[in-house]
Amino acid sequence: MLANICPRFFSVVALLVPLTAVSLQADEPLPSWNHSAAKTAIIEFVEKVSDENSPDFVPAADRIATFDNDGTLWTEHPMYTQLAFALDRVKKLAPDHPEWRTNQPIQAVLKGDLAALAASGEKGLAEVIMTTHAGITTAEFESIVSEWFQTARHPRFQRPYTECVYLPMVELLEYLRAHGFKTYIVSGGGIEFMRPMTLDVYGIPREQVVGSSIETKFEYQDGEPVLMRLAKIDFIDDKTGKPVGINKFIGKRPIAAFGNSAGDREMLEWVGAGDGPSLKMLVFHDDAKREYAYGPANGLPDSKFGAFPQSLMDEAQEKGWSVISMKDDWARIFAFEK
């Protein structure tokens, strides 16, 4: 009715709405971030390194930013997403593997006894990963992973794992790229587990994913070349492995790095040791209500996945690394939040 009475008014509103939205976005980068020291640190850093007239200007080719994945870009509780995938694989494959009846970590998985699995230590976990990730070609693994991402659901949020990503970090990735940065994942997770989803979810192409890997072997199947995945660790891209992986895959020292746990300490140190300005940030999980809260830094409970020890908090303070409080710094954590 109103439109009939005053069509001109509605045309003007129709024009204004998108313009205002665009203008707000331009004035207000990182809309899911609260106005805080963390957000200010990001914007000040990005502006000074991308402004040709700034003494801190860095040419675009050297604007490399590296991001941990588990706990930095997506949720890592109640367990790493890749471990959830491995457990689902064990359950699916078990009927065809009677020999697993005497395999302790595998039995722990089948009985849902995560405490026994954890007690089997890194060796047990590695065995579960190898059992479920090897003995197939890279193409087969890719299609298994892609299918799992479409069907599996996070136990708490009841969403695909690829939706359990932090909206403020996705905005940060886009903001950095809009300022000429090349964004990389540098994760302890499996490189071939991540690659099927990083472009759609983070806008990061496959060649900009650095991760842990198992060895692959070139061979022929029916005369066609394939890469067979072997039950042998090739590279662990965690802790001291992160600078090693960065040097190997990228060959340049990043000027910005983002992590959330002790596994990211050496990556941030490596970035901080470069000449010129750099940005080092750690996501701190202190929001049990909207996501999870774990430390053991600042008195929060310890965690098997993505522990943030007090020594890391102390080093961050000493070296001027920014710590992002999920509770205080993020207005919104997930895109699916109301």
Place this chain on the structure above:
Amino acid sequence: MLANICPRFFSVVALLVPLTAVSLQADEPLPSWNHSAAKTAIIEFVEKVSDENSPDFVPAADRIATFDNDGTLWTEHPMYTQLAFALDRVKKLAPDHPEWRTNQPIQAVLKGDLAALAASGEKGLAEVIMTTHAGITTAEFESIVSEWFQTARHPRFQRPYTECVYLPMVELLEYLRAHGFKTYIVSGGGIEFMRPMTLDVYGIPREQVVGSSIETKFEYQDGEPVLMRLAKIDFIDDKTGKPVGINKFIGKRPIAAFGNSAGDREMLEWVGAGDGPSLKMLVFHDDAKREYAYGPANGLPDSKFGAFPQSLMDEAQEKGWSVISMKDDWARIFAFEK
């Protein structure tokens, strides 16, 4: 004098000359290539995959081209450039290493006895590389390599090794990039030996170099993090290692691959096994006058560096890979040629 008599004529000529040059370049890509089947194969392939209206169109993100380095982009005779570097290093370091007096491959180097060095086999060569490439930080190695590139001269051409690159291939790299391709090096050479020069020489940034590597270890020197190069092989990016390296570093199957020896066979097979169109090419060194001639394919002499066996020539013919004759297909080989 003439200019005074007819200034208008000279202005017109001055205008015409650069216009003609530009127009020739636009009409005539790959100017150092003779008009031949090889050149036609390149142009037809590039046009069909980059034309949105072609049934063979490939999105730019998937237009990946991989290039071997030794013998494909730069000369590999009388020995691999990196071996020349290693021999120079041995000679320079020997006075400080009395323990080398009992080291057979090192002694062969010091006596200039390349036959004895060759007789020590791959193990001996690996020992020479390890001795000269490890025990220093990545930053130290980079500065040693960069300095060597500035001072060392190719024994025949008496030019820096970085000028002993094939002009037709540099044009090809540029032509591919002008059509949206991302160009990579995938070489058996050391990744950290190549990275200091690939951007200047080939327009290929450090993160697009895949190569062989030794292990590095993160440690602290005077409280500063460094990556120490260890005398331990990490990865050999040759033969079956090339598809493995491509999968690890790039995570996509290239649609074009260029090589020149048995070390590139599996890379070309891997590229050829993709869905959709692909271009596979081998440089054949059959021009002793302007560069070198070696096979043993087609009855040319065998070679310790970059051998091109008859079986590779047969496979190329059978599978429709293009073989580039340096003698017949390249009008000019080096930029420094008259």
